[in-house]
Amino acid sequence: MTASLSPTSIAHTPTDDRTLVRAVLALGVGGFSIGTGEFVIMGLLPEVARDIGVSIPQAGHVISAYALGVVVGAPVLAVLAANWGRRALLMALMVVYALGNFASALAPGYGSLTAMRLFTGLPHGTYFGVAALVAAALAPPGRRARAVGWVMLGLTTATLVGVPIAAALGEAFGWRAAFVFVGLIAVAAVVMVRLWVPVMPASHGASPLRELGALARKQVWFTLGIGAIGFGGMFAVFSYIKPTLLEVAGMPPALMPFVLSLFGLGMVAGNIVGSRMADKALMPAIGKVLLWSIAVMALFVPAAHHPVSAALATFLLGTVVAIGPALQIRLMDVAGDAQTLAAALNHSAFNAANALGAWLGGVSIAAGLGWTSTGWVGVVLGLCGVGIFAWALSSERKTQRATAGLSA
CATH class of the missing domain: 1.20.1250.20 (MFS general substrate transporter like domains)
Known part of the structure; x- marks a missing residue:
């Protein structure tokens, strides 16, 4: 069961503290998925290159493709989805991210993998931007940056926990397993956002x-x-x-x-x-x-x-x-x-x-x-x-x- 809250004004009460913690946890899991997916491939490049039949430097282009997707996707999706409700937009972005990782795991060769990594990078920037807006709106006065920091903690924790786990899965079961793992975390984030992030409509006139x-x-x-x-x-x-x-x-x-x-x-x-x-x-x-x-x-x-x-x-x-x-x-x-x-x-x-x-x-x-x-x-x-x-x-x-x- 979820509550409907104004995106600009939320009273600071014990109930709201609970709402903030749950919402930030859900948003942080999405950030954890994105951080793991972004960085894990750097440690699996030799395996990726060998499997798709290219050199390691050429395989590195799939990292650049992801980064390009982030740079392009952030402004484009933010503008096109300006009048979407924020919870619905966050869920849609994580669905795209999950699909992109599952598709990356199924990519048969260099061209398709590069295209899928570019596609996967598209929701990255918009997700973090909207998640930061939601966290800041839910936070009481004087704690906006900490709420945003908790969301970004999902990204930083990914480098410490998520990437080693995904890399270990990649070493044990092949690099494609790492992307399946990331996709499953993204699916979990979709569910958590639906359950724990309040309905927040786009601002008036967006x-x-x-x-x-x-x-x-x-x-x-x-x-x-x-x-x-x-x-x-x-x-x-x-x-x-x-x-x-x-x-x-x-x-x-x-x-x-x-x-x-x-x-x-x-x-x-x-x-x-x-x-x-x-x-x-x-x-x-x-x-x-x-x-x-x-x-x-x-x-x-x-x-x-x-x-x-x-x-x-x-x-x-x-x-x-x-x-x-x-x-x-x-x-x-x-x-x-x-x-x-x-x-x-x-x-x-x-x-x-x-x-x-x-x-x-x-x-x-x-x-x-x-x-x-x-x-x-x-x-x-x-x-x-x-x-x-x-x-x-x-x-x-x-x-x-x-x-x-x-x-x-």
Whole structure:
């Protein structure tokens, strides 16, 4: 039995606390499914390549296809489904995600698998954007970022728990079993969303045209820029973390799963701390995490030369995701009445950061600057993020002064 609640105003009572916990758990399971499906293939690429008869680098294109699906799907689906009720939209997105994973498991070759991974990526950004809106609407005042952080905890926990389980299934029963596992979790999420997420109609007057209005707001673009560029440093380093740990730190291959799990723990810790910081003071939290990111990237360069310090640096690298809940809330605050598109675009920005960081990190390594040069790439991207953040603050203050002058 489900309740029908206003998407904008919910009284904070013990009953509402129960509703919030159940809803966030349901939304988090969807995020867990998406996070597991996104990352598990990275550890199964050799098996995928061998089975479909291509090289490992060529098999890596299916990862790029998924990322492309996220970038394209987030704005397109958010605009097209602007006037859908939010619970119905979340269920539909998870049904698409489940079907995409089942179809990926059945793909006979490289072309069909690439197409299915692109299809599977389409609902990713819109799901997290709408889930964040729902969680924030259900949360009491002063706890919006924490509610969003709980939803994103499903994504970060996937790197720690879901990916190893799916990878183990892939090793034991073939890579296709991993996608079946992800699809089954998505089906469970559909059921949980139906049972535990309240009915939340689209806001009054919602339409595709109104959602596109988000793109006319400067602060939306500033916030997306911080995510797409300032957050890229983490991906610059993590995309090449395994060869860096093996070649520079001299770490035994047997320790790789343990050290990579530290990255997952760092993500969980960063998500929890970052959402609390954002609830206390949103813009200062964004600025502080950007500065923390720069410090972590700079520390990684010397730390990568010793196994113990490299493991600690890998944990700290994961904490940089602390910026995620803050940017999500900031987009809600500056999007006006175009909430769905702006919230969904946050994950397009993160995937752009993934592509940019990995590319620039590869460029620095190919230029002969060494594996640890990715840390300096991360520092530069973090500094660019700080620059965009300062620009956003300056622009906002000018707008506020101009508005105050007109009203005086």
